[in-house]
Amino acid sequence: MAASLGYDWIVGGALPELGRHSVAKHEIFDRYVGAYIQTLTKSHRVRELNLTIVDGFCGGGRYLLDGSEVDGSPLRMLASVERAQLEVAAARARGVEIKADFVFVDANSNHVDFLRDLLEREGHGARIGRDIHIVPSKFEDVAGEVIERIRKKGTAHRSLFFLDQYGWSAVTFATIRGIMGALLNPEVVLTFMVDNLVNLLNDRMIGTAGLAAIDLDRDDVRDMLQMKEMRGWKRLIQNTLYEHIQRNTGADYYTPFFIHPDGGSNRDYWLLHLSKHHQAREEMGKIHWSMENTFEHFGRAGFNSLGFQPDQDVREDMLDFGFNDNARTRSEVAVVDQLARMLHARALAGAGPLTKKALFASHCNEAPVIASIVDAALVQLREAKDVMIAAPTGALRRSVRKFDWNDEISLSRQPGLFSVFDRQAA
Ligand SMILES: C[S@@+](CC[C@H](N)C(=O)[O-])C[C@H]1O[C@@H](n2cnc3c(N)ncnc32)[C@H](O)[C@@H]1O
Known part of the structure; x- marks a missing residue:
């Protein structure tokens, strides 16, 4: 001791x-x-x-x-x-x-x-x-x-x-x-x-x-x-x-x-x-x-x-x-990548949409992630047309940059066509 x-x-x-x-x-x-x-x-x-x-x-x-x-x-x-x-x-x-x-x-x-x-x-x-x-x-x-x-x-x-x-x-x-x-x-x-x-x-x-x-x-x-x-x-x-x-x-x-x-x-x-x-x-x-x-x-x-x-x-x-003072940017880049991989794996396994809360719960303990970092990553994936984010009512979150804990994230295209992966491969 x-x-x-x-x-x-x-x-x-x-x-x-x-x-x-x-x-x-x-x-x-x-x-x-x-x-x-x-x-x-x-x-x-x-x-x-x-x-x-x-x-x-x-x-x-x-x-x-x-x-x-x-x-x-x-x-x-x-x-x-x-x-x-x-x-x-x-x-x-x-x-x-x-x-x-x-x-x-x-x-x-x-x-x-x-x-x-x-x-x-x-x-x-x-x-x-x-x-x-x-x-x-x-x-x-x-x-x-x-x-x-x-x-x-x-x-x-x-x-x-x-x-x-x-x-x-x-x-x-x-x-x-x-x-x-x-x-x-x-x-x-x-x-x-x-x-x-x-x-x-x-x-x-x-x-x-x-x-x-x-x-x-x-x-x-x-x-x-x-x-x-x-x-x-x-x-x-x-x-x-x-x-x-x-x-x-x-x-x-x-x-x-x-x-x-x-x-x-x-x-x-x-x-x-x-x-x-x-x-x-x-x-x-x-x-x-x-x-x-x-x-x-x-x-x-x-x-x-x-x-x-x-x-x-x-x-x-x-x-x-x-x-390196751009730790935040690096975290956002990492979360975009991790999120894309996770959603991809889930889609291949036939799993349904994921709430932001569930995503946070399953990943935050291993990473310095807070909601605003997840939000920024979701905005990037949405802009790349890789994911759709919807309110529990089903209404699409097309332009907001901050999401609620119960918003649902799903793929907007077939697994395997993730543009963030294409960009990484290029
Ligand atoms: C680092 S000092 C406390 C500092 C205080 N938390 C602060 O930030 O001002 C640790 C204190 O824990 C007390 N202490 C040591 N072992 C303890 C125990 N098993 N239970 C309660 N207090 C204990 C010590 O007497 C000491 O006053």
Whole structure:
């Protein structure tokens, strides 16, 4: 397991210095809470939003960054909700009530004391025990109670779990399956120190509690160790782990942010977003794209955990990707090609039209794809007269450039006559 990153809070003591990679992480948390509230209050029918935000590894709540004090995740989350509440109130004449509960969990009692003291100093003291709950425990030990608390609040179970663990094994996959299985609308943002695991992996770890926590058995480890002999092993193991996570955590949708700390080549980690709804995945995917070029210390390896290419060295196209700013164009080109091949294969197999939602669901987890990229690819295929897109009523979408999730895509010509393939062959 990863060694402690050295964050330490004690009331009256010096603040810990925030790592630069955590600035990106906090920005993602912050933007996601905002996007979440905006999305769920978009409909004019919504008059209130009942939500629980769980910060399962919350820390003391304040750091030093370049000599200035900055907030940690618990205070960032309180502020994000407050800001979203004001934005929604300004946009909606009749208002929407955001009923958010916050559960801050930390195993270290000094950190919890520090956070409580800070919340009081910041004027949130009266909220403790009301809508802010501070839980001095290991997240694993209280996960069941937290799930129960959310279930008792209502039927929608809207909940965001930020599980910012140090390493990769403090949150068991069984617990994540428990969250996904027991709640209707849960989302998990999980820190996973993938490079730490990949670098450490050796056969002495077989059967240890750490690997058991993430459901890696003897055969899984042996397979991955064999990969260590191969060219491009690191990415190959990352891909295998990513697939393993998808198979074992019980979510339908995934987005991996790949965070690359300054100067550390072996400390890359994933910020995995796990959800059960395509719109949740879409919102996190959009944040991914909007931040791709914002943080130089983050994301340049963004998509390279996916799409293993055996003939390439692990680090080669990371650089290629990072320094090439037309990543979006490249993704669109790739999606046009993949979509054409997929529709072609489906037509040959006699399958019917495909909804945009089904297309997204089956492909988004493996690629940095968001709806606008799919839309752009569909427009290209439609302009090439390769596909037709129709509303569920059957009305053809002849000129729109943005499609609904339930729009149906079908071939407009015989399989084998795809013009995008002709263009590639020429
Ligand atoms: C990286 S710090 C938290 C940072 C915080 N999420 C932020 O972004 O400001 C990790 C925290 O997790 C706590 N911790 C470590 N193991 C834990 C566990 N098993 N359950 C809950 N908290 C734990 C540590 O005491 C530490 O305060």
